[in-house]
Amino acid sequence: MSLSEVRIQTEDFDLTTEIARLRAGHPKVGGVVSFVGTVRDLNEGAAVSAMELEHYPGMTEQSISDVIDRAKQRWPIVSALVIHRVGPLLPKDQIVLVAVTSAHRGEAFAASEFIIDYLKTEAPFWKKEQTPDGARWVDARVSDDAALEKWESPLTGHEGWCPRPRA
Numbered sequence: 001m002s003l004s005e006v007r008i009q010t011e012d013f014d015l016t017t018e019i020a021r022l023r024a025g026h027p028k029v030g031g032v033v034s035f036v037g038t039v040r041d042l043n044e045g046a047a048v049s050a051m052e053l054e055h056y057p058g059m060t061e062q063s064i065s066d067v068i069d070r071a072k073q074r075w076p077i078v079s080a081l082v083i084h085r086v087g088p089l090l091p092k093d094q095i096v097l098v099a100v101t102s103a104h105r106g107e108a109f110a111a112s113e114f115i116i117d118y119l120k121t122e123a124p125f126w127k128k129e130q131t132p133d134g135a136r137w138v139d140a141r142v143s144d145d146a147a148l149e150k151w152e153s154p155l156t157g158h159e160g161w162c163p164r165p166r167a
Contacts, residue, residue: 046136053127
């Protein structure tokens, strides 16, 4: 059985604690992959002194849960955790944690990358940066959309393609 958890919160998280909790009671886990996204002090050539993240409660959690479910259909994940912070943040603050466990590292890496690629484009979050020129909303990046292309089948153009998992 695959377990997953999504948390949207204002408070920071501790990577060591979260990974230990994710692995607890799962002796099948042979690979743990985590990604932590942080606030940069520079974006698109402008200094960033602060960032505020907003979300659509309920819809955001469901959107992320749906992405995790799609990852579970593609790879034999033991567990997955997504923590995303909202509210005011400063440069170097942690924004997001995506952690995935599986029997093998390859599946954990692939599922983690898949989740963060879709999270960046599909989850209903809005980012506003404070720069020397004032506040500005952050637009979606072309590179984030391009990252999704690798998850589409080169033969059919349908989402759902993935390397065959090991037995």
